[in-house]
């Protein structure tokens with residue numbers, strides 16, 4: 001696997017990811033997605049929508065607001081409890097997440113379920129040092145709420161305070177009744193949503209792994225109490241299949257169940273699907289069985305009846321919920337880490353290759369005229385034809401070998417070359433990214449060929 005430094009350089013040079021606000025010296029830990037990165041993000045979201053909404057059993061979509069009534073965050077517990085344990089070093093004034101400091105010292109520890117006192121005692125007992133000041137001169141741990149606060153309207157006073165959502169899930173819970181009524185869906189059913197979330201993380205970093213602004217893809221799957229653990233297993237398998245079908249090496253994945261004593265008070269099962277990043281296994285995708293906690297909280301505070309009447313048994317209950325939740329950027333990161341390599345060729349040369357599933361590739365095909373003067377017009381016609389259906393790119397600069405290499409490096413699965421023969425019989429060559437094999441195909445068959453190849 002390439003290093004993170006290599007990936008950052010590559011992502012900038014090729015146009016996947018640029019540093020945010022770069023011409024002003026940047027804004028720490030913000031990233032902009034360039035022509036390739038924005039296409040890849042779009043394709044990841046489309047793949048998730050296809051598998052987790054369109055083709056999933058009984059799942060519909062939602063697009064709810066980022067700004068919500070602050071009572072939502074009171075009910076969900078975010079106002080009082082959405083905080084990380086912050087620890088500050090007296091000498092350097094650097095701040096850290098206490099749990100991450102412990103994990104950096106000893107990755108076998110599980111500080112997730114510890115109290116602040118337990119974390120502080122561990123840090124002092126093991127004399128964990130600040131990497132900057134090299135001292136163990138720590139202030140007591142305090143809770144740091146990660147929600148971004150702002151004001152709605154022209155007056156900046158407490159009554160107008162609103163928060164940028166730290167997760168998309170609550171938008172789903174508060175619309176549970178609306179969705180159930182308008183769709184007439186019967187439990188079990190799910191609601192999927194993609195959207196921006198914001199967390200004022202204490203220690204963002206590792207490129208796009210942890211940022212303060214990110215995009216989440218969340219599914220809330222409502223089911224009958226008592227059936228939730230079956231659905232929990234169902235969705236874990238579904239998530240794993242999704243990743244493997246899209247080409248992630250299974251050896252880089254593992255499912256890590258949270259220990260019973262480390263579970264949140266409302267959860268009866270939680271598992272992290274982890275990926276082996278350059279710094280080791282770390283969270284990619286979380287799944288939690290959240291019982292009826294969220295709907296009950298909203299029912300209590302809003303005084304709206306959020307129960308469900310089972311039409312078959314006439315039972316009335318608040319459904320339980322299973323929540324798989326993943327960041328678009330984390331998936332983007334693992335598709336790049338999983339696929340990028342310097343491949344040694346038989347000729348002794350090396351080529352940079354991004355082995356990414358055609359469904360995700362930023363461009364499905366590159367259209368290349370062999371000789372610009374003779375073939376560019378025909379190549380542009382083919383580009384226009386295919387652009388009706390797919391993201392494709394046209395390239396006429398430099399020799400054909402260099403153009404192939406450029407497309408290999410950005411993961412384009414097919415290079416379509418227009419040559420002398422094309423002008424005679426309306427066929428083109430297709431060069432396959434991974435095998436570098438070339439085959440001849442009629443222009444009329446291109447659309448069908450690409451469509452079949454990008455299916456997953």
Ligand code: ATP
Pocket residue numbers: 199201208209210211212213214216283284285286325326327328329330
């Ligand atoms: P952590 O403990 O690492 O801060 P978490 O377990 O609180 O994270 P969740 O609330 O479960 O994270 O978030 C669900 C998913 O959203 C994560 O698995 C991850 O893919 C994504 N995610 C969460 N926080 C961030 C972030 N700051 N930047 C990018 N993606 C994030």
